[in-house]
Amino acid sequence: MNETTNQEKKTFWEKLLSIDRRIIFLFIAVAISVPLFFKTSLDMPVSPVVQEVYNAIEKLEAGSKVLVSFDYDPGSMPELQPMAESFFRHCFRNNLKVIIMGLWPQGPLQANIALDQVFKDEDIKAKNLQYGIDYVNLGFTAGNEVVIDRMGHDFRESYPADSRGTPLSEIPLMRGVRNYDNIDLILNLSAGYPGTMEWVQYAVDVFHVKLAAGNTAVQAPSMYPYIQTGQLAGVLGGMKGGAEYEIALKRPAKAVSYMFSQAIAHGVICLFIIIGNIAFFSLRKKKTS
Amino acid sequence: MSSEVIGIWIGAILTLGIFSFLYKDNPFYKFSEALFVGISAGYWFVVTFWQYFVPKFWDNLSLAYSELLTKGRVDYHWIYLVGGFFGVLMLLRLVPKIGWLSRWSLAFIVGTTAGLQFTRYLESNGILQVKGTIMPLDLTYPKPFIAHTGFIITDILGTIWCNLLNILYTYSHWVLVVGTFCGLIYFFFSKEHKGVFGGAARVGVWFLMITFGALFGYTVMSRMSLLIGRMDYLFGIWLGLY
Numbered sequence: 001m002n003e004t005t006n007q008e009k010k011t012f013w014e015k016l017l018s019i020d021r022r023i024i025f026l027f028i029a030v031a032i033s034v035p036l037f038f039k040t041s042l043d044m045p046v047s048p049v050v051q052e053v054y055n056a057i058e059k060l061e062a063g064s065k066v067l068v069s070f071d072y073d074p075g076s077m078p079e080l081q082p083m084a085e086s087f088f089r090h091c092f093r094n095n096l097k098v099i100i101m102g103l104w105p106q107g108p109l110q111a112n113i114a115l116d117q118v119f120k121d122e123d124i125k126a127k128n129l130q131y132g133i134d135y136v137n138l139g140f141t142a143g144n145e146v147v148i149d150r151m152g153h154d155f156r157e158s159y160p161a162d163s164r165g166t167p168l169s170e171i172p173l174m175r176g177v178r179n180y181d182n183i184d185l186i187l188n189l190s191a192g193y194p195g196t197m198e199w200v201q202y203a204v205d206v207f208h209v210k211l212a213a214g215n216t217a218v219q220a221p222s223m224y225p226y227i228q229t230g231q232l233a234g235v236l237g238g239m240k241g242g243a244e245y246e247i248a249l250k251r252p253a254k255a256v257s258y259m260f261s262q263a264i265a266h267g268v269i270c271l272f273i274i275i276g277n278i279a280f281f282s283l284r285k286k287k288t289s
Numbered sequence: 290m291s292s293e294v295i296g297i298w299i300g301a302i303l304t305l306g307i308f309s310f311l312y313k314d315n316p317f318y319k320f321s322e323a324l325f326v327g328i329s330a331g332y333w334f335v336v337t338f339w340q341y342f343v344p345k346f347w348d349n350l351s352l353a354y355s356e357l358l359t360k361g362r363v364d365y366h367w368i369y370l371v372g373g374f375f376g377v378l379m380l381l382r383l384v385p386k387i388g389w390l391s392r393w394s395l396a397f398i399v400g401t402t403a404g405l406q407f408t409r410y411l412e413s414n415g416i417l418q419v420k421g422t423i424m425p426l427d428l429t430y431p432k433p434f435i436a437h438t439g440f441i442i443t444d445i446l447g448t449i450w451c452n453l454l455n456i457l458y459t460y461s462h463w464v465l466v467v468g469t470f471c472g473l474i475y476f477f478f479s480k481e482h483k484g485v486f487g488g489a490a491r492v493g494v495w496f497l498m499i500t501f502g503a504l505f506g507y508t509v510m511s512r513m514s515l516l517i518g519r520m521d522y523l524f525g526i527w528l529g530l531y
Contacts, residue, residue: 029520032520036531037530037531076515140340142344146405201409201412202409216514220507221500258518261513261520
């Protein structure tokens with residue numbers, strides 16, 4: 001009797017290990033999709049590295065100039081676009097002047113999408129922000145890290161005009177901005193190369209400018225060592241970093257709403273890992289016996 | 290029907306086309322993939338032409354030429370001809386007989402990049418990171434923390450978890466120094482990994498495995514984020530279900 005039950009159990013684990021991968025895909029799809037219908041906001045503590053990004057902006061006086069580099073494309077939108085919107089909200093709420101640029105061709109376009117979204121907020125709309133006075137989009141220029149290096153000497157070497165073709169000398173916000181000496185903080189949203197690492201190497205370590213970053217989760221672990229050494233003020237790591245930043249800002253938005261799906265999906269993956277391991281060790285035990 | 294709505298429909302149908310591969314390979318997937326590759330190639334060609342070739346090469350040479358015509362002066366913008374020359378050499382790959390000339394361009398790129406990156410990497414990722422691991426090794430006690438969530442189970446779990454993090458945070462310098470040292474020992478193959486040396490190497494392996502686990506976790510989170518973005522597009526933007 002015992003032998004028969006044992007046999008059935010073993011068969012079950014064997015079946016489980018050879019399960020069709022499409023069933024797992026289905027589980028993940030359901031785990032991701034269903035929570036999206038529940039507008040549940042997960043409350044989560046703000047980690048020190050995210051809090052540092054928040055503090056870096058909070059410490060700036062009204063009128064300070066912030067350079068935001070958009071180094072990503074639509075492929076990384078779910079992770080980085082919520083961060084971009086939060087950065088803008090924070091900067092405009094604190095009356096900071098924002099200079100936008102991009103080392104990726106689609107970066108400055110992503111900035112425009114984020115600006116359109118942020119300008120829908122009542123408190124931001126009430127400020128009646130003016131292009132060229134409160135914010136400016138310099139656009140994209142080719143050259144990767146060489147652009148960062150040249151901007152350290154003179155912005156005009158890399159950007160003689162903004163994305164609309166207006167010479168920098170004719171833009172009120174850019175008057176008095178020659179190089180990083182006239183920038184109070186750089187924010188970088190990065191999905192790869194060129195990105196945060198290049199900003200650290202060519203702007204922070206050479207021109208000693210303050211840098212905070214938002215990265216895709218894949219890239220984030222490579223950036224944490226720069227925090228320990230003071231090369232980076234703080235990092236928003238992936239969707240969770242973005243969600244924490246929204247909480248720090250007391251303005252939960254997309255990232256926070258996505259985190260419920262993220263949590264459920266991770267739970268399902270962990271469950272599959274546990275089941276897979278149990279099945280694997282059960283079969284190994286069977287083989288050795 | 291506005292162009293925006295048409296765009297959303299095309300995006301949604303192509304997303305489903307790519308997802309259909311998860312079931313099995315099919316013509317719908319192949320069409321979506323081919324369209325994506327084709328549009329990407331076309332897009333990058335246009336970007337390269339208008340963002341790289343025209344502003345960096347053509348405009349600068351035009352400036353040099355007009356300076357020569359109007360003022361009879363040979364100005365520094367002619368230097369861009371060197372870049373153009375190397376660019377042409379790269380294209381010679383298309384001519385097998387003289388394709389080897391493209392190696393000159395590659396040698397120039399590799400040499401310049403190596404020279405440019407060497408000092409920056411050495412300082413940012415070498416010297417400063419080594420300096421970052423030289424830390425004072427404190428022996429202060431972490432402050433105990435008791436969680437109050439209202440439920441006894443979450444109180445216990447929260448207290449254990451927070452105190453564990455607290456201990457790790459307090460002794461993070463120790464973790465950093467021990468982890469770096471033992472990790473380096475693991476990669477030292479000139480001595481057999483036995484005894485104390487072997488034990489240290491084993492600790493190093495644990496640190497490496499925890500690092501790889503964290504990296505894997507972050508990668509999973511990244512991929513899930515992308516999937517959430519697509520699902521949100523399908524259910525929220527396309528179908529408008531919430």
